[in-house]
Amino acid sequence: MFSVLMAVYKVLLPCALLLLAGSPMAAEKQASKTHRVEIAQMKFNPSSLSVRPGDTVVFVNLDVVTHDVTEASGKLWKSPPLAAKSTWKKVMKTSANYYCSLHPVMKGTITVK
Secondary structure, eight states: OHHHHHHHHHHHHHHHHHHHHOOHHHHHOOOOOEEEEEEETTEEESSEEEEOTTOEEEEEEOSSSOBOOEETTSSSOBOOOBOTTOEEEEEOSSOEEEEETTEEEEEEEEEEO
C-alpha cells in the first residue's frame, strides 16, 4: 500500500508544481506598451522608433496646423486629418515608413521587432 501511495505522490507532485508555476509561455509573453510620437514644428519626434509586435503608437499633433500619418505606400494605413491637439493610435504589427501626406517632407520610421 505504501508503494502505491509513493507512486501516486511521484506523479501528482510534479503536476501540482506545474499548475502552481503557470505556463512557461505566459511568462515569456510581455505586455504591450504604448509609445508616443509628437508632431511639432513640421517634424515627427522621434522620427525613428522601435516597438514590439502589438505595441500601440500614439501620434499627438502639437503643431498649429493639421497633419496626418500615412504609411509610405499609402495602401496599408492612414490616419484621419489630425487638427491641433488631436491624437491618433495605431497598433503596430509590421514595420513601416510613414509620412504626412499634407507635408511630404515630414517622414518617420517604425521598426517592429
